[in-house]
Amino acid sequence: MNPKARQSDSLPAPGADALAQSEALTQLIRERIAAAGGWLPFDRYMDLALYAPGLGYYSGGAMKFGRRAEDGSDFVTAPELSPLFAKTLARPVEQALRESGTRRVMEFGAGTGKLAAGLLTALAELDVEIESYEIVDLSGELRDRQRATLMAQAPTLAAKVEWIDALPDAFEGVVIGNEVLDAMPVRLVVRKLGAWHERGVVAEGEGFAFADRPVAVDAQIEQIDAAIDETNDEPFAEYVTETHEAALAFTKTVCTMLVRGAAFFIDYGFPRREFYHAQRAGGTLMCHYRHRAHADPFLYPGLQDITAHVEFTGIAEAGVETGADLLGFTSQARFLMNAGVTDVLSDIDPSDVKRFLPAANAVQKLLSEAEMGELFKVIAFSRGISGTVDAFMSGDRSHTL
Numbered sequence: 001m002n003p004k005a006r007q008s009d010s011l012p013a014p015g016a017d018a019l020a021q022s023e024a025l026t027q028l029i030r031e032r033i034a035a036a037g038g039w040l041p042f043d044r045y046m047d048l049a050l051y052a053p054g055l056g057y058y059s060g061g062a063m064k065f066g067r068r069a070e071d072g073s074d075f076v077t078a079p080e081l082s083p084l085f086a087k088t089l090a091r092p093v094e095q096a097l098r099e100s101g102t103r104r105v106m107e108f109g110a111g112t113g114k115l116a117a118g119l120l121t122a123l124a125e126l127d128v129e130i131e132s133y134e135i136v137d138l139s140g141e142l143r144d145r146q147r148a149t150l151m152a153q154a155p156t157l158a159a160k161v162e163w164i165d166a167l168p169d170a171f172e173g174v175v176i177g178n179e180v181l182d183a184m185p186v187r188l189v190v191r192k193l194g195a196w197h198e199r200g201v202v203a204e205g206e207g208f209a210f211a212d213r214p215v216a217v218d219a220q221i222e223q224i225d226a227a228i229d230e231t232n233d234e235p236f237a238e239y240v241t242e243t244h245e246a247a248l249a250f251t252k253t254v255c256t257m258l259v260r261g262a263a264f265f266i267d268y269g270f271p272r273r274e275f276y277h278a279q280r281a282g283g284t285l286m287c288h289y290r291h292r293a294h295a296d297p298f299l300y301p302g303l304q305d306i307t308a309h310v311e312f313t314g315i316a317e318a319g320v321e322t323g324a325d326l327l328g329f330t331s332q333a334r335f336l337m338n339a340g341v342t343d344v345l346s347d348i349d350p351s352d353v354k355r356f357l358p359a360a361n362a363v364q365k366l367l368s369e370a371e372m373g374e375l376f377k378v379i380a381f382s383r384g385i386s387g388t389v390d391a392f393m394s395g396d397r398s399h400t401l
């Protein structure tokens with residue numbers, strides 16, 4: 001990618017306040033670059049762009065989630081798309097709680113709070129009495145939004161919700177995280193004619209540019225190097241990809257904390273063999289601004305989301321390394337079908353066209369191979385559950401990891 005090829009011309013311009021926030025963040029990152037000697041690893045840049053207190057995309061005031069660009073939002077996630085997502089996810093969550101004999105739920109990165117409200121409601125409908133629903137989010141700004149959603153959509157259950165700043169050493173219950181792993185900072189690495197470099201960030205003009213430096217080949221890069229060659233027949237003049245230290249460390253932390261119960265993570269990505277396919281020789285870094293996906297992480301820092309696809313084999317290894325069991329791995333479509341999404345949809349009267357049609361359309365988006373059904377996967381770990389949950393009963397792809 002040519003870092004100078006800005007795509008701002010074709011994207012809607014932010015308002016004056018938002019621009020001022022972005023400029024303040026740009027200034028902060030430039031100071032960090034200078035303090036680091038002129039070059040910052042990309043994961044440090046991404047961390048600041050998303051999470052710098054008060055200024056980052058998730059920690060500042062950006063609208064983020066929503067259905068349309070006109071709302072000022074940037075992307076839509078499954079719980080935002082349809083309440084049927086939470087209602088369906090409640091079934092495997094209920095089963096994991098029952099089979100592990102636990103009654104607590106912990107959600108990472110709870111967005112607008114819709115998944116929390118939907119899960120609490122659906123679990124109550126399934127006669128599960130939850131002891132607590134803990135939310136962990138790096139974004140303090142989202143807490144107010146989550147509280148408002150919970151008060152509006154699940155007022156009698158909202159008292160179960162607690163926001164926690166530090167993880168307990170031990171947790172018994174069910175952990176969930178939708179699109180959390182993809183929001184964790186990644187390093188960028190580039191293989192150029194066989195030699196590995198790390199792609200970092202330097203100040204340029206008023207903004208930033210990429211700059212590559214030779215990098216020592218550690219075990220992780222060695223593994224990527226081998227995976228690229230095993231996956232593809234053709235050689236590449238240049239192959240750009242990411243390393244996922246933060247997501248791997250997070251998975252280890254969660255699976256270590258989980259002494260009984262299960263942890264479900266839903267996100268887009270691939271097992272290692274597919275991840276390093278030629279189609280992704282330019283890497284999987286993607287930015288979302290007003291419902292347009294593009295590849296320039298230096299556009300409006302703090303006002304757009306920056307993500308990378310999840311490499312699920314690495315996530316599975318990180319979890320299993322802690323002694324947790326791999327409960328299952330499959331596509332979102334298969335998981336939701338197994339969990340009974342069509343039964344959940346059929347609870348809506350089809351003659352009630354105004355309710356049924358949008359619900360059916362949303363389910364189609366969640367399941368369709370061309371939309372979220374195949375790119376999105378569900379991986380889950382467990383301790384103290386024998387066998388698996390029904391949602392992984394058919395079409396489990398753990399063997400592909």
Ligand SMILES: C[S@@+](CC[C@H](N)C(=O)[O-])C[C@H]1O[C@@H](n2cnc3c(N)ncnc32)[C@H](O)[C@@H]1O
Nearest residue numbers: 058077109110111136137138139178179180183
């Ligand atoms: C793409 S959003 C997804 C939000 C929501 N789950 C949804 O599906 O609409 C990613 C969220 O993950 C949160 N996040 C990222 N890293 C996290 C971490 N280590 N612990 C807790 N939350 C995290 C971000 O603050 C953000 O709210």
